Amino acid sequence: MTKKKDIKFLRVAHLRGPNIWTYRPVIEAWIDIGELEDFPSNKLPGFNERLTALLPGLVEHRCGVGERGGFIERLEGGTWAGHILEHVVLELQNMAGMKTGFGKTRSTGEHAVYKMAFRTRDAVVGRAALEAGHRLLMAAINDEAFDMAATVAQLTELVDRYCPGPSTAHIVDAATDRRIPSIRLTEGNLVQLGHGAAQRRIWTAETDRTSAIGESIASDKDLTKELLASCGVPVPEGATVRSADAAWEEAQDIGLPVVLKPVDGNHGRGVTLNLMTEGEVRTAYAIASEAGDSTAVLVERFIPGNEHRLLVVGRQVVAAAKGESLWVTGDGKASVTDLVASQINTDPRRGESEEHPLGRVNVQDSEILLDLRRQGLTPESIPQDGQKVLIQVNGNVADDVTDRIHPEVAHAASLAARVVGLDIAGIDLVCEDISRPLSEQRGAIIEVNSSPGLLAHIKPASGEPRNVGRAIVDHLFGDGENGRIPIVGVTGKLGASLIARLIGCLLNAGGKHAGVANGEGLYLDGRQVHKGDCTGFAAGERLLINRNMEAAVFESNARSILAEGLPYDRCAVGIVTDMGGLEDVAEFHIRDSEALANVIRSQVDVILGDGSAVLNAADPEVVKLAEFSDGRVIFYAMDEQLAVMREHRARGERVVFARNNHIVLAEGEIETSLLDLGKIKPATVKHPASVLAATAGAWALGLPHDLICGGLRAFDATPKKTNY
Structure with a gap:
């Protein structure tokens, strides 16, 4: 087959608002397909097979046929390069994690010149997908090599860099469901919901109702504990120290085992649990002081049980997730590092991006190294066949337990958020059974976090996903409010x-x-x-x-x-x-x-x-x-x-x-x-x-x-x- 000449781009524009194509933003491209006007897809030998081999997901495109496989039917019947490019670009965006589905291609009336439009959630990603789709299409037409893996990886990186995170997108989608308009104010996650004087603003799980004083209190763990205790919220006994010697002295006064954490930390950073010896306490002090912004470290009584994260929005607990400890089992051959890689990090729920409900485990983290040392192991150690090794006690809160929360537990969590002064808060508590009152099991609230993560509730590792975005939007906009001005x-x-x-x-x-x-x-x-x-x-x-x-x-x-x-x-x-x-x-x-x-x-x-x-x-x-x-x-x-x-x-x-x-x-x-x-x-x-x-x-x-x-x-x- 004679090599076909390249498609020419005459104009590429980002239509940011409602337009002749659709209500939503699109990339519009004017293209000259040249000699390909005489070569629809059914007249290019082997093209359809090469294209669908590169993009098997095209079978899901319904196209004008209105059913699965519709676009494949159009390919087999013969369709032109502009229409094909539209679907290629949409599929590349989907593969990169930016789900889109709208596209249209129309003739301009000039020979071989078409206008093509496709939905995109970000102009940078959309333009990059258009360029990549163009290269892929020409490679398939001319039977040339194309590096699909590298292309998708590059587009995925752009999606991660330029598109709102999944938590922000979840809230925006909830607003859209209520017909509340949105405007992205930065390249990050600062988004305006509504217009003019009727607007509210979010920054992921922070809102323009989130108190700066409340955030400051939440970052001071000692002050948070004092306030919660004064209001009858169960918290673990503890005190602030500024040296390893003082940490060990306080641990003996409280009674072992204890927990050490930074006074100004959050989200579990620098926290070491179940410390039983002086050496462990001193090591944990170094970890906690390094993780925080000061040498102040909180020593607390260790609460036995499972870690839970409750999400409070307004005055209601809207979601709850349970954590579990991470273990690996030795085979007498592999090191701890290799076992973590094969038994934990292969879990598809784990990853580095915000799309993953669980993060990958790094055995070089100081808290994990301490837990290994307490078991007489290092990352290079080779556990015996069948030997269970504790890798991580906390930090794996991802199993939904919302429907099991006891009303008294929900009340305590809601009260904790109000005492600190946060409209949206992540309440960390430890208990053996969340369906029972904390008082029956010596459970306690151990942290109140501002700007809590939402992904564990949106995409739990197990259990029912929770529409926390809708709860946040309903918190910001009352019944009948849509954020609109005339x-x-x-x-x-x-x-x-x-x-x-x-x-x-x-x-x-x-x-x-x-x-x-x-x-x-x-x-x-x-x-x-x-x-x-x-x-x-x-x-x-x-x-x-x-x-x-x-x-x-x-x-x-x-x-x-x-x-x-x-x-x-x-x-x-x-x-x-x-x-x-x-x-x-x-x-x-x-x-x-x-x-x-x-x-x-x-x-x-x-x-x-x-x-x-x-x-x-x-x-x-x-x-x-x-x-x-x-x-x-x-x-x-x-x-x-x-x-x-x-x-x-x-x-x-x-x-x-x-x-x-x-x-x-x-x-x-x-x-x-x-x-x-x-x-x-x-x-x-x-x-x-x-x-x-x-x-x-x-x-x-x-x-x-x-x-x-x-x-x-x-x-x-x-x-x-x-x-x-």
């Missing part, structure tokens, strides 16, 4: 900037702090804080992350939608003024009114079910968009006698029009003569249709009639500049 989107060429500013003014008149991003600039409460085109995604996002904003208005147009997507996921009101601007988007392969309407439709597609579309009844193409609105529709026009206006009103729906130079609101047979257009400032009223559109938008938002009148009179089309 958002208005205005799309079109006719007076869109004026409409956006006018609605912002009306919202301000209603007592709301409102922002406007339009083609003239960025406005906060009517003040222009940035001059220039602000219809892009970044400018719009500035409003959504502003905690002072109680409402926001955005102007967009066909070009901004095609270039970046809308800056918001949903809106309360979507206004479409016209279908102009075809000449502005010719470079995007938008060449006719039908294609342009599909772009402008994006504004109507994102209207909430309890929202409204405000459409220009004088433009027949705009009128056609009414069927795509999930919410109500308000038509506006200067002429109330338009057939569309009369028919819509006859159905009891809302229309806005001008009669005898007055703005009239009508809902069915009910009319309200709102305001004489002559009372509006000349700079504004010279665009009367825009005034009607803004009035309809304000009506859709539920603003009172007298407030709308006052706002229309007061509005000054000249922006007030500020250095704010």
Whole structure:
């Protein structure tokens, strides 16, 4: 087979918001497949077999067929390189641990040139997957070698580096299930849930309700114990020491066995259990003091039993996991190190990434070395055949026991979190049986941790996974709250900037702090804080992350939608003024009114079910968009006698029009003569249709009639500049 020429990339863009493809962010690539236009998959000898050998997971792709194996069926029937690349990129992302499923490929009308879009959760990973998918596809077409293992490893590393961790993603997914929008504020795990003044923020298991004082108390183990004990929470007897001599003296006073831990540590770091001799205590002191930020070490009575981690969210225990000690069994041949590698670290639940509920065991850890030494062993020792060797006493909390918690145990854990002052806390306790009260078994709470790990509850090694993300979201947002502020989107060429500013003014008149991003600039409460085109995604996002904003208005147009997507996921009101601007988007392969309407439709597609579309009844193409609105529709026009206006009103729906130079609101047979257009400032009223559109938008938002009148009179089309 003659080697095929390479596919060319003409443009690659990240559409960060709702777009012509989908509601979610995608990578859009324009590709020229060249001579491959004449070679669909069924005309490339051996290609399908080579591709599916490299990517066996393609059998799960349903494609347009709608069932497992659908894409394979398309391959066998013959499909083109752009469509194949779409599925290759999706599968590579899935193999790298970033699950995605949406993709589409469409012809542009030019020979061999296609637009291809695919869902990605991170632009860096998505672009890397596109490049890797391109190389893989050409290798399969030309029957060349391809290093799949290295490619997936590189993509996996990018996923780990750039994508939110599984705990953060779990919380964000829970928010999405409640239709709460989210914005990632950093490359790490700081995420905003909701918009503007209605937002909350999370940093994995920390929230903007998490007390800094509570975190400081939790990091001081001695202070935590004092506070818990004073409130009747069972804690082990103990004291703080600052030398190995003092540690041994205190251990004798408490009574052996004891536990040593850093005063300012957490999550089990530097903790050594069940110490029975002076030498063990002195060694454990060195481990604990090195693990902490000071020489202060806590000596405590050893509590027999199993370690448990309870997750408290708000005032409730929402999950509990149990730990177990780790052992290996000798065979008379292998060293302790080799036994750990073969009997413990081969467990698929163990790994270095956050995707694994259990970590890999390093026999060189100081705590493990101490436990081995107490058994007369080192990592190089070869245990006898059948000899059991204790490797780790704690640190393996991963078995779900939520349904077994005794109410008194749950109460003690919840009380401990409140005493320390944490809204989300990981409560470590030791007891023999969590289904019995702690008082019956000398159980005790040994630590209260801020920013607790969630993976043991999301992906337990055994037992039922717990939806702790939903518990955290419900803690942040009460019943009926969705983190949304009123958002208005205005799309079109006719007076869109004026409409956006006018609605912002009306919202301000209603007592709301409102922002406007339009083609003239960025406005906060009517003040222009940035001059220039602000219809892009970044400018719009500035409003959504502003905690002072109680409402926001955005102007967009066909070009901004095609270039970046809308800056918001949903809106309360979507206004479409016209279908102009075809000449502005010719470079995007938008060449006719039908294609342009599909772009402008994006504004109507994102209207909430309890929202409204405000459409220009004088433009027949705009009128056609009414069927795509999930919410109500308000038509506006200067002429109330338009057939569309009369028919819509006859159905009891809302229309806005001008009669005898007055703005009239009508809902069915009910009319309200709102305001004489002559009372509006000349700079504004010279665009009367825009005034009607803004009035309809304000009506859709539920603003009172007298407030709308006052706002229309007061509005000054000249922006007030500020250095704010």
